[in-house]
Amino acid sequence: MAVSLCSNILRCQSYRTGSGTVGSISRQRPLSRGVGTSWWSNVELGPPDPILGVTEAFKRDTNPKKINLGVGAYRDDSGKPFVLPSVREAAQKLHEADLDHEYLPITGDSEFCSASRELAFGEEAAASGRIVTVQGISGTGSLRIGANFLQKFHAGDKKVYLPGPSWGNHTPIFGHAGMSVGSYRYYEPSTCGLDLSGCLSDISAIPKGSVILLHACAHNPTGVDPTREQWLAIEAAVKERELFVFFDMAYQGFASGDIDNDAWALRQFVSAGHNVVLAQSYAKNMGLYGERIGAFSVVAVDADEAKRVESQLKIIVRPMYSNPPLSGARIAKTVLRDATLRKQWLADVKGMADRIISMRQRLSDGLVREGSSRGWEHITKQIGMFCFTGLNPDQVARLTADHSVYLTKDGRISVAGLSSTNVDYLAHAMHQVTK
Secondary structure (H helix, E strand, O other): OOOOOOOOOEEEEEEEOOOOOEEEEEEEOOOOOOOOOOOOOOOOOOOOOHHHHHHHHHHHOOOOOOEEOOOOOOEOOOOOEOOOHHHHHHHHHHHHHOOOOOOOOOOOOHHHHHHHHHHHHOHHHHOOOOEEEEEEOHHHHHHHHHHHHHHHHOOOOOEEEEEEOOOOOHHHHHHHOOOEEEEEEOEEOOOOEEOHHHHHHHHOOOOOOOEEEEEOOOOOOOOOOOOHHHHHHHHHHHHHOOOEEEEEEOOOOOOOOOHHHHOHHHHHHHHOOOOOEEEEEOOOOOOOHHHOOEEEEEEOOOHHHHHHHHHHHHHHHHHHHOOOOOHHHHHHHHHHHOHHHHHHHHHHHHHHHHHHHHHHHHHHHHHHHHOOOOOOHHHHHOOOOEEEOOOOHHHHHHHHHHHOEEOOOOOEEEHHHOOOOOHHHHHHHHHHHHO
């Protein structure tokens, strides 16, 4: 006989068990609320996204010379989104193959993961059997997988130290995963370059066993990358403090135009004995922004540890989004595995990098031509999509109000938003607000 434990504040529901007996479960009644009463009156209005706000203001501006330098997406010299020829050809091949749309495994497309591992670590390291790679939802999702994994399994301090400044999404990604966030000095405003002494000093004070995040190349948002000599000094300091390294590599190939050069720091750390983790993204270097395709890798001690790590990554991914999307992985692996398309892609990504480098040079030359007496060498020394101009918030406000040039308040510009038709106008505007 089933015994009911229901009271006047509980509802009972009968059910039949496999043996045929009848049981009951109790469900608590919802609190009494009138029709139309808000359940979310305690929810505060969140702050607007600063970059989205820049774009919205740009759209409202009627000045025909207006420039939007806030968006972190590549544009061609006519200011239009750019579909890489290699990616377009890969997508066409896949369309003609008339493939199905079945679920991917929890860890994603295995061939894509293998190709991503080789692209990042090099063929020899990737073949060691001790690196496990899972497909992620672009760089953001790959970072989140890593953050959840570290929060659960990292034996040291559950705190990650970010360069100051770092990509704005790093802090909430790790914070929402339950990790605390600290910082170390990186950017020196007076030189618009690397504060190496401050960086090394702060790293030497980080508690042993903590997590340090490093941008593999094309540091976002400053565009300031260490030289190889400086990277070696950073690696030595990290090793001395026994820190665990989390690399974020969102711009491989896009920074210098050379995929191996852009992966040098990552590979150097691994060869020096650091068993790192890595988040990759194909948004920038393949232009697959909306496909949300990336990867997360863990360098383990050996193949057995890699197998155990992979099993736990599956457990993390399964309730998070079950399994990753299909289309972007197919495109990326086709580009990377087809010899002809890979050759085309290397040319494509170098073309994008070269255009950005040329825009940096033209902006710097334009400022000199305008008669500016300020030093603008940092514009060409920095690398990648973004440039920290050194403009202060008041100068940024004047640039927007007087010249319809839109950028974030910290003076960061997306160099990809420049073209042969507007770079001279920007040089003139910057000179006007800084002279």
